[in-house]
Amino acid sequence: xxxxxxxxxxxxxxxDKNDVCNIGVMxxxxxxxxxxxxxxxxxxxxxxxxxxxxxxxxxxxWDTIESLNFVCHGALDGGASRSLRMDMLGKNFSSHLxxxxxxV
Amino acid sequence: MSKTVKIAGAxxxxxxxxxxxxxxxxxxxANYLVHDALAELTLSILxxxxxxxxxxxxxxxxxxxxxxxxxxxxxxxxxxxxxxGGLNPESAAERVKAILSKAGxxxxxxxxxxxxxxxxxxxxxxEAGEELxxxxxxxxxxxxxxxxxxxxxxxxxxxxxxxxxxxANLILAGRVADPCLTLGILAHEFGWQLEGNLSQEQLNLLAxxxxxxxxxxxxxxxxxxxxxxxxxxxxxxxNLGYPIAEVSADGSAIFTKLASQGGKMSRNTLREQLxxxxxxxxxxxxxxxxxxxxxxxxxxxxxxxxxxxxxxxxPRPEKLKLTIGQxxxxxxxxxxxxxxxxxxxxxxxxxxxxxxxxxxxxxxxDRMQFDLVGINGIHGSAALEVPKEYLDNLNEIGIRVAIxxxxxxxxxxxxxxxxxxxxxxxxxxxxxxxxxxxxxxxLSLWPTLVPRELIHEELKMHEI
Numbered sequence: 001x002x003x004x005x006x007x008x009x010x011x012x013x014x015x016d017k018n019d020v021c022n023i024g025v026m027x028x029x030x031x032x033x034x035x036x037x038x039x040x041x042x043x044x045x046x047x048x049x050x051x052x053x054x055x056x057x058x059x060x061x062w063d064t065i066e067s068l069n070f071v072c073h074g075a076l077d078g079g080a081s082r083s084l085r086m087d088m089l090g091k092n093f094s095s096h097l098x099x100x101x102x103x104v
Numbered sequence: 105m106s107k108t109v110k111i112a113g114a115x116x117x118x119x120x121x122x123x124x125x126x127x128x129x130x131x132x133x134a135n136y137l138v139h140d141a142l143a144e145l146t147l148s149i150l151x152x153x154x155x156x157x158x159x160x161x162x163x164x165x166x167x168x169x170x171x172x173x174x175x176x177x178x179x180x181x182x183x184x185x186x187x188x189g190g191l192n193p194e195s196a197a198e199r200v201k202a203i204l205s206k207a208g209x210x211x212x213x214x215x216x217x218x219x220x221x222x223x224x225x226x227x228x229x230x231e232a233g234e235e236l237x238x239x240x241x242x243x244x245x246x247x248x249x250x251x252x253x254x255x256x257x258x259x260x261x262x263x264x265x266x267x268x269x270x271x272a273n274l275i276l277a278g279r280v281a282d283p284c285l286t287l288g289i290l291a292h293e294f295g296w297q298l299e300g301n302l303s304q305e306q307l308n309l310l311a312x313x314x315x316x317x318x319x320x321x322x323x324x325x326x327x328x329x330x331x332x333x334x335x336x337x338x339x340x341x342x343n344l345g346y347p348i349a350e351v352s353a354d355g356s357a358i359f360t361k362l363a364s365q366g367g368k369m370s371r372n373t374l375r376e377q378l379x380x381x382x383x384x385x386x387x388x389x390x391x392x393x394x395x396x397x398x399x400x401x402x403x404x405x406x407x408x409x410x411x412x413x414x415x416x417x418x419p420r421p422e423k424l425k426l427t428i429g430q431x432x433x434x435x436x437x438x439x440x441x442x443x444x445x446x447x448x449x450x451x452x453x454x455x456x457x458x459x460x461x462x463x464x465x466x467x468x469x470d471r472m473q474f475d476l477v478g479i480n481g482i483h484g485s486a487a488l489e490v491p492k493e494y495l496d497n498l499n500e501i502g503i504r505v506a507i508x509x510x511x512x513x514x515x516x517x518x519x520x521x522x523x524x525x526x527x528x529x530x531x532x533x534x535x536x537x538x539x540x541x542x543x544x545x546x547l548s549l550w551p552t553l554v555p556r557e558l559i560h561e562e563l564k565m566h567e568i
């Protein structure tokens with residue numbers, strides 16, 4: 001068993017569409033991508049954000065660019081223009097996800 | 105060599121810097137400039153302008169661009185395509201015409217594209233049997249409790265193509281979907297058919313055009329801006345060069361940026377823009393084609409030179425997306441700061457006092473939020489816990505208070521009521537009224553679908 005920090009094997013970018021935030025996670029290489037596919041589940045992402053994501057998290061695999069896309073519903077406090085949060089657009093959902101660690 | 109067309113992503117949002125586009129014009133490095141000005145909420149901002157002055161309602165960037173950029177671009181034979189017309193493309197065209205005429209520019213065709221704005225047609229659409237079901241909640245629009253601020257349909261590339269076919273030098277469109285600005289250019293240049301029965305090969309071309317448009321529509325975000333993929337940024341961002349796509353008739357593209365400017369064009373920067381604001385990558389819905397992005401290939405050919413190809417298309421959707429903005433109330437926010445000693449404890453006592461004052465106000469606050477800047481301001485309840493010894497010895501801490509309320513009077517009263525804490529509260533509070541925003545409009549979006557045959561797009565040509 002070893003502990004992997006997501007930031008060491010991937011980068012990420014997040015953005016908003018109404019109350020949905022998507023987080024694209026780009027693996028640094030193919031080995032990293034297979035680790036992500038195996039271990040970075042939608043459940044793990046939802047858990048990492050706790051109350052910040054009210055709805056479902058859906059994961060899409062994107063093999064040709066070694067990326068996973070997490071679509072997080074009910075993630076933006078009602079959407080950018082209704083949100084009382086500082087990060088109303090969810091730009092830093094990427095940052096927070098990169099802090100995730102997992103056992104392999 | 106077969107024909108290619110060079111398109112620059114010249115603007116990523118309303119208010120973006122014109123400098124990157126200026127450099128592309130000065131080096132004559134593209135045939136087309138695409139300026140995307142309409143984020144999801146921009147139309148609500150433009151609606152406020154239009155209510156104040158019926159001659160406004162367009163993205164005002166064009167006033168600057170008409171002075172400093174368009175004349176030089178036209179002199180190079182470059183054409184400019186933008187949705188900066190916003191809610192008022194006709195007034196935008198009049199304004200640009202006046203500015204260009206004053207500068208002595210002649211022989212220019214300016215096209216406007218309208219028909220996307222259905223704010224005045226919402227009643228008519230409902231009477232015609234359209235319930236305008238909310239895509240998230242499935243409720244009919246008749247259940248909406250709030251007045252509409254704007255209602256615009258995302259329209260496709262056809263009129264962009266038509267305008268260019270007719271020789272437009274500048275297109276000022278309303279809510280043409282961002283990537284469709286680029287698709288319209290490619291359909292014009294390569295004679296791609298947008299409507300009717302399309303073969304798989306034709307659909308793939310349209311899908312490629314959309315994918316390329318998607319990569320260009322956020323300007324510098326595709327060339328090293330806002331990038332974790334290229335962290336720690338071994339390039340300058342103060343003069344970030346924006347993306348330029350050299351597209352071939354087969355729908356493949358070579359992405360570059362100006363060698364003279366900062367930023368970076370790499371497989372990584374394109375990957376991270378490709379994933380931006382995409383949901384199901386195999387089913388990216390646009391007015392002209394549904395795009396499967398899972399088959400794309402991104403290959404770095406040389407430094408700052410990246411090949412992009414391979415998007416696949418599915419027939420366009422039957423209905424178009426309509427977003428109705430709604431006025432729900434107001435948001436008021438303010439910042440306060442405390443220093444060592446006891447910075448954290450002082451922040452807690454301050455928040456406690458604010459809550460007590462607000463709960464005793466004769467007006468109602470619907471919702472309140474308290475953020476500790478430096479601790480959990482960005483990640484809220486998901487922020488990692490901070491060790492107690494760190495909290496006990498903070499150099500300083502910021503507090504942000506934010507409230508949602510129904511009327512402007514409440515916002516004013518709420519801030520006035522806690523101002524006394526400057527003298528009455530924990531020691532040393534720092535705050536300046538200008539740091540906060542009082543009574544920012546709180547808008548919500550009502551996303552729905554409308555049959556495309558009910559939307560009548562219109563193209564008009566102005567000449568100077």
